[in-house]
Amino acid sequence: MINISCGKWQIILKAQKESKLEIVHAGPLLSHPEEVINHRPPVFPWLNKTDWAYPVRGGGTFHEPAASFSFSDGQIGADLFFHSHTKKSFDDGALWEICLKDSHYPLEIILRFRTWDNYSVMEESVLIRNRGGEEIHINQAASGFLRLKGNDFWLTHLAGSWANENRLIEEKVERGLKILDSREGARTTRHQNPSLLLSRGRASTETSGEVFGLSLAWDGNWRLACEKDDQGDVLIQGGINPAGSQSVLPGGTEWKSPPLIMTWSGEGRGPISRQLHRWANDVKMAKRHEEVPVLLNSWEGAYFNVNSDTIKKFIHDAADIGAGMFVLDDGWFGQGDDARNSDKAGLGDWEINKEKFPQGLAPLAKKARDKGLKFGLWLEPEMVSPQSKLYREHPEWIVNNPHHQPLTERFQLMLDLSNREVEAYVFQTIDQYLCDIPEIGYIKWDCNRQITSPGSASSNPSTNDFFRHYEEAFLRIIKGLREKHPSLLFQACASGGGRMNYGALEQFHEFWTSDNTDPVQRLFIQWGSGLFYPARAMASHVTSSPNHQTGRTTPLKFRFDVAMSGRLGLELQPSHMSDEERTFSRRAIKEYNRIRPLVFDGDLYRLRAPYESPLTSILFVRPDKKEALLFAWLTQRFVGDNYSPLKLQGLDENLSYSLEEINPLPPMVDPSGIPLPRTSTLYDQTVSGSYLVNHGVEFQFFTEYSSAVVLLKAK
Numbered sequence: 163m164i165n166i167s168c169g170k171w172q173i174i175l176k177a178q179k180e181s182k183l184e185i186v187h188a189g190p191l192l193s194h195p196e197e198v199i200n201h202r203p204p205v206f207p208w209l210n211k212t213d214w215a216y217p218v219r220g221g222g223t224f225h226e227p228a229a230s231f232s233f234s235d236g237q238i239g240a241d242l243f244f245h246s247h248t249k250k251s252f253d254d255g256a257l258w259e260i261c262l263k264d265s266h267y268p269l270e271i272i273l274r275f276r277t278w279d280n281y282s283v284m285e286e287s288v289l290i291r292n293r294g295g296e297e298i299h300i301n302q303a304a305s306g307f308l309r310l311k312g313n314d315f316w317l318t319h320l321a322g323s324w325a326n327e328n329r330l331i332e333e334k335v336e337r338g339l340k341i342l343d344s345r346e347g348a349r350t351t352r353h354q355n356p357s358l359l360l361s362r363g364r365a366s367t368e369t370s371g372e373v374f375g376l377s378l379a380w381d382g383n384w385r386l387a388c389e390k391d392d393q394g395d396v397l398i399q400g401g402i403n404p405a406g407s408q409s410v411l412p413g414g415t416e417w418k419s420p421p422l423i424m425t426w427s428g429e430g431r432g433p434i435s436r437q438l439h440r441w442a443n444d445v446k447m448a449k450r451h452e453e454v455p456v457l458l459n460s461w462e463g464a465y466f467n468v469n470s471d472t473i474k475k476f477i478h479d480a481a482d483i484g485a486g487m488f489v490l491d492d493g494w495f496g497q498g499d500d501a502r503n504s505d506k507a508g509l510g511d512w513e514i515n516k517e518k519f520p521q522g523l524a525p526l527a528k529k530a531r532d533k534g535l536k537f538g539l540w541l542e543p544e545m546v547s548p549q550s551k552l553y554r555e556h557p558e559w560i561v562n563n564p565h566h567q568p569l570t571e572r573f574q575l576m577l578d579l580s581n582r583e584v585e586a587y588v589f590q591t592i593d594q595y596l597c598d599i600p601e602i603g604y605i606k607w608d609c610n611r612q613i614t615s616p617g618s619a620s621s622n623p624s625t626n627d628f629f630r631h632y633e634e635a636f637l638r639i640i641k642g643l644r645e646k647h648p649s650l651l652f653q654a655c656a657s658g659g660g661r662m663n664y665g666a667l668e669q670f671h672e673f674w675t676s677d678n679t680d681p682v683q684r685l686f687i688q689w690g691s692g693l694f695y696p697a698r699a700m701a702s703h704v705t706s707s708p709n710h711q712t713g714r715t716t717p718l719k720f721r722f723d724v725a726m727s728g729r730l731g732l733e734l735q736p737s738h739m740s741d742e743e744r745t746f747s748r749r750a751i752k753e754y755n756r757i758r759p760l761v762f763d764g765d766l767y768r769l770r771a772p773y774e775s776p777l778t779s780i781l782f783v784r785p786d787k788k789e790a791l792l793f794a795w796l797t798q799r800f801v802g803d804n805y806s807p808l809k810l811q812g813l814d815e816n817l818s819y820s821l822e823e824i825n826p827l828p829p830m831v832d833p834s835g836i837p838l839p840r841t842s843t844l845y846d847q848t849v850s851g852s853y854l855v856n857h858g859v860e861f862q863f864f865t866e867y868s869s870a871v872v873l874l875k876a877k
């Protein structure tokens with residue numbers, strides 16, 4: 163028996179020498195784990211029993227296998243048997259390595275389970291070894307696999323489109339194979355996210371239900387497969403998408419999968435998010451203790467119309483409102499006809515435009531530094547515009563089947579990172595910038611298209627595995643830059659939500675959550691994203707009103723109150739703001755810097771979903787429960803609508819809390835002149851945790867797009 167325990171849950175495997183490895187339990191901790199081995203349920207003798215922990219094509223399963231291989235003698239299929247296992251203990255968990263061997267071929271698979279007990283989070287991955295001399299072809303290989311007993315499962319996942327990412331989908335798992343995947347090569351998480359929840363028995367709520375949470379830590383093409391088999395059990399797996407990723411394993415070599423992150427809760431989906439967030443913050447994320455400051459980004463305020471004078475003004479305004487960084491977005495590079503004055507030219511020519519910036523960027527970066535600001539720069543390093551010097555010099559450097567006409571998207575092509583020469587060029591170009599302008603403290607790494615025609619003109623021996631080669635090169639570039647410039651902060655932008663996965667989060671400090679900055683739609687996008695990813699990683703910007711994506715008009719307070727539930731930034735033209743708006747913004751940024759530790763490191767409790775009612779609410783609670791931050795947003799107001807009080811689960815019922823309103827507005831009157839009350843009578847009061855948890859907080863909002871942010875402190 164191999165008992166992989168992980169905080170609140172465990173996976174139990176039945177391991178007998180020269181037998182197939184079976185999975186006999188995945189779920190809550192059992193006080194006598196051996197019982198699940200000793201008391202296996204009866205099985206009719208005519209049924210094919212395949213409870214394999216890592217089923218492979220040819221090894222007795224007819225369902226979607228976790229892996230499939232072909233061999234140099236032309237045979238397909240493997241037959242794996244348990245050989246041995248080891249366990250290494252660490253202060254925070256353990257690493258199990260379980261070795262399976264094929265009965266004939268020199269194929270060895272090591273299943274690796276790394277657990278972190280305090281978070282109830284584990285990562286499963288596989289290492290595939292070719293111990294012989296002939297090639298082995300890996301047709302597919304999942305990072306992890308689970309067989310879950312039971313007939314009644316619900317699947318929750320995130321899907322959407324540009325500017326509408328991570329909408330929540332919930333469905334009952336029915337017979338058949340459900341595939342969630344991406345074949346986009348880059349920007350692989352905009353339409354679907356490689357994460358899911360699976361709840362047993364019934365759809366989970368925030369506080370009830372047995373739930374498994376899975377997320378693949380891979381930024382390239384991915385696939386999660388969920389199959390309800392002929393017995394009604396659910397088989398679930400995740401890994402690199404086999405479509406276009408067939409690897410050849412020469413004799414004596416090995417292949418490593420990315421990790422599949424898994425967690426479990428017996429009390430609904432709320433704990434799933436909190437476990438993942440804490441683990442992400444403490445274990446997984448790039449540089450955990452370096453935070454991206456509140457920033458002002460030039461995009462929606464200036465688009466491509468940037469030059470030395472406009473940027474000086476931006477920097478001045480950023481300092482004036484108390485931001486910690488200015489980010490120069492698109493539009494600053496390319497020369498002459500190749501100048502980046504629109505999205506039609508310039509990508510790949512990472513030379514500062516001499517007309518717009520005659521003195522270059524260094525004086526601006528220094529100016530920012532002198533004003534106490536970091537300087538950030540937008541780059542889209544994987545791209546080239548057909549209208550560019552780089553493309554004229556190296557048309558063979560693009561991703562494409564060289565015998566076909568290249569297809570553009572947003573008027574651009576992708577650079578073929580699977581070609582080592584191109585990889586080196588991209589690394590050196592960025593590295594040179596960072597060496598020349600050491601004041602650059604942040605890179606917004608954009609990626610505005612996917613790979614639709616994979617292929618390479620280089621001598622890369624196998625374009626069958628193009629996508630993996632591309633992704634590995636991309637990760638090498640980022641890793642290399644981070645090693646050489648350790649204080650640099652990186653944002654994974656990818657036109658919003660396109661690189662939102664734990665593979666990217668290992669290298670990047672945050673995501674650009676969505677190009678949609680409309681606060682109402684952001685509530686939905688951030689709600690979905692927050693199921694799996696921590697608030698620290700979700701860049702959220704206040705933009706001008708009417709909003710540029712939806713045309714919706716919302717008050718500045720509402721926009722701040724939404725953006726403050728992630729990593730706050732501003733993306734507008736400050737010179738268009740009124741004095742009142744500037745004053746409000748200055749104070750809100752100051753407040754945010756005070757409350758940010760709660761947003762970044764607090765435990766997230768989702769109190770009411772935007773899907774359920776126009777009153778949406780979340781709460782961040784410090785782990786010791788001494789402080790909390792409540793957000794409530796109203797997106798629609800009908801007279802007579804009444805919402806039940808928000809019960810602040812997560813607080814300590816035995817403590818008392820004072821309530822302070824953040825971002826208060828001046829006293830308001832209705833159009834006939836009648837003074838309106840403040841949105842809560844609890845502001846500046848002290849009330850018991852018992853009242854807040856069991857009775858709850860009621861707000862009175864007079865108009866739609868009203869909101870409240872409340873800081874709670876234990877007395």
Ligand code: DGJ
Nearest residue numbers: 461491492608657658677
């Ligand atoms: C897409 C990004 O998501 C935007 O924020 C902006 O940087 C543009 N690209 C610039 O072209």
